[in-house]
Amino acid sequence: MSPTTVAKLEIKPLPHPDGASGGLNAIIDAVEEHINRSILLLATGEPEDAPDFTTWLEGKELPGESDLQKPVDEADLVDKYTDRQQEVKSLTANLDRENKSINDSQVAAFSLSNNTYRNIAKIVLELRDTLGEDAPAPTKGVDGVYRLSPLAEIGLLLALLDAADRVHDEVQDAANGIETHAGDIAGSVPNAPRGYDNNNGGVPAASNAYRPAPASKASYRITDPPDPIGEALRVAGKEVGTEENDEAFGSKPYNNGSAWCAAFTSWVWKEAGYDVTWTDFDYVPAVWNDAEALDLRRPSPADAQPGDLIVFDWEGDGTPDHIGIVETVSGGMIHTIEGNSSDRVQRLDYSMNAGEVVGVIKPPPTGSGADVRV
Structure with a gap:
């Protein structure tokens, strides 16, 4: 059996529905990187460090699942995400940087048959269908531009936040139950800031630990x-x-x-x-x-x-x-x-x-x- 690699673990890019707003597209990319982060931390034996996307949204005072489930003004909620999309993009860029700091040697011992990983794969498959073939069609506006309706966007945002929460729950449940692979993480130091444990090529950098x-x-x-x-x-x-x-x-x-x-x-x-x-x-x-x-x-x-x-x-x-x-x-x-x-x-x-x-x-x-x- 060939060793597990980072490329095997990371999910394929999530689809972006036609007519999606900038805010929705930004959330899709952020949830994708959050899921990848959770998977990679699970594989490196540090699932307890997996990020919580809901907590991040709350910290930014962006609408969460409870707000989206009972919207007073659908268009206003969508606009809030669009207005703050640059902050979401900044988070995504930094999560991507964090994920790239993990190299193949850190995940080589992880088994793709791991139950938590398989459960996450199912969640991602459902989300991919929701954003792809099952996504609502955009409608033509008075300006001639095709867009998703605010109600459709809220439904997709709810699906994204629900998937992020389910993945986080899976990884946190695994934190105290899985057999960690810390012994296979060359040069790792628990709770060290990301980026100080490995150099650009993925080789342990003791001088910069x-x-x-x-x-x-x-x-x-x-x-x-x-x-x-x-x-x-x-x-x-x-x-x-x-x-x-x-x-x-x-x-x-x-x-x-x-x-x-x-x-x-x-x-x-x-x-x-x-x-x-x-x-x-x-x-x-x-x-x-x-x-x-x-x-x-x-x-x-x-x-x-x-x-x-x-x-x-x-x-x-x-x-x-x-x-x-x-x-x-x-x-x-x-x-x-x-x-x-x-x-x-x-x-x-x-x-x-x-x-x-x-x-x-x-x-x-x-x-x-x-x-x-x-």
């Missing part, structure tokens, strides 16, 4: 570059679209052979003319710890400015695990450029109130002066 942030030894030298913020954004923007599988990635200065989001932001600041010596420049918890020691943390994400570093906690465990560059701030949204997001450099957007945003780090002061060390 999760560890508590060390005591800060950071410092910065005050420099006087002409336009550091503009240069930081120019440098970061030129890298957008760079992917790990690009041949040129091997020579990138931020390619550290492991989780490289912090290496990317450290490089961008250096190119902009800031001279910061981090305790560990490519380790997010250390950078966040250093920012406090150097008094570079802004009071809240609402104070974010272009050129700042933005820090995330995608696991929700109190340990920061991802970092990017703030490009712009507008209308309560923070627009970023991030390295190692879905294995590439890309632009993303977040609400200032997003629960996954830990905080922002301002650049050191510029001008004439002396070294500052803490």
